Amino acid sequence: MTESEVKSKELHISNIKRIVVKVGTSTLTHSTGLLNLSRIENIVRQLADIHNRGVEVVLVTSGAIGAGVGKLGLDERPKTIPEKQAAAAIGQGVLLHMYSKFFSEYGKITGQILLTRDDMADRNRFLNASNTFTALLDKGVIPVVNENDATVVDEIKFGDNDTLSAMVASLVNADLLVLLTDIDGLYDSNPKENKDAKRIEYVGKIDESIDHMAKGAGSKLGTGGMITKIKACKIASFSGVCTVIANGSEDNILNKIMDGEEVGTFFQKTEETLKAKKHWMAFVTNPTNKIYIDDGAQRALLENRKSLLPAGIVKVDGQFGKGEVLAIFNMNNEEIAHGVTNYNSTHIDMIKGIDSSEIERILGYKDYDEVIHANNLVVLRK
């Protein structure tokens, strides 16, 4: 690490007021798939201690399915979706009971929040969830978050708790996201496959070289491995949150991070962070409705940061109303931006390819020249 990297990390850590800590399945469970109770108790003690320092804490925890398997006395994790969901329904209760028991031993109150991607995709539900977190944190409560595994279906799934935790970190405007896993941080290649792999201490910018280092899960219990963690770091980084990936089984790891010790991998936030609303459009929503635009419009959006006019729209895919978030694709079928539409799908279909001066003649009204205004548009690739 260079001197300036050390300084910028120290400065950030010393000013932390709110952290989100995500504990992965690989940290919470034994290789049998059952819960590692002493590990959980140890992490809770450290979190309570950090809370005592005056730092607000949100815990994002995996382990519902593992806890359900244990309670039911099954030999292995179930394979079918309904059985996994049943295990999660049983296990989530067990998990929360355990957290609230361990936390209350240190005088802390917990509140459970179970989320699906849908809770974040709808702007009102997103703001509502944000208010709930704020109310809990204001009361000194430690929110304990997981995906709502018992009922979630693929379409509205986060799928892995790394992504979920990054979105929660963004939702609560955390200063730091900590991803606790079964390895000491990001290595330049997967240490489970390459014994000479070296740990990266500091990442200033998450570029392609970082993407290439990250590979999938190291155990059959974990979901996504380093790939989903790097994706989570990017989401966090764009919303102004730094991330540390560290080993959940290392002694006193959370206190070490809070003391600025050199552990794990530290990911700096981007200099130019997306404002909350643009961040929501970029990462929190998962738009299923699409519009396709031509090369000229692509240049206007990507290079000149202009609004999207009807003239550049080639095709509409999906049925949607005005005010919804759309995914914008180029003609090579690459997703390039997200944005909030001023017109519904039927009307865009009628005005696509024409000059904005013709909108009123065709639709009988004109609210805007732009189909998507630059202020309501977020570019996903350069």
Ligand SMILES: Nc1ncnc2c1ncn2[C@@H]1O[C@H](COP(=O)(O)OP(=O)(O)O)[C@@H](O)[C@H]1O
């Ligand atoms: N470049 C890398 N550096 C570190 N770990 C990596 C890398 N690429 C892949 N991995 C794997 O990612 C695993 C951690 O992810 P995962 O098993 O999903 O844990 P969790 O349950 O904590 O989310 C590590 O055990 C390791 O095998």
Ligand SMILES: N[C@@H](CCC(=O)OP(=O)(O)O)C(=O)O
């Ligand atoms: N929500 C699921 C866990 C999701 C998941 O496996 O995440 P992780 O292993 O932390 O990457 C559960 O509670 O079992």
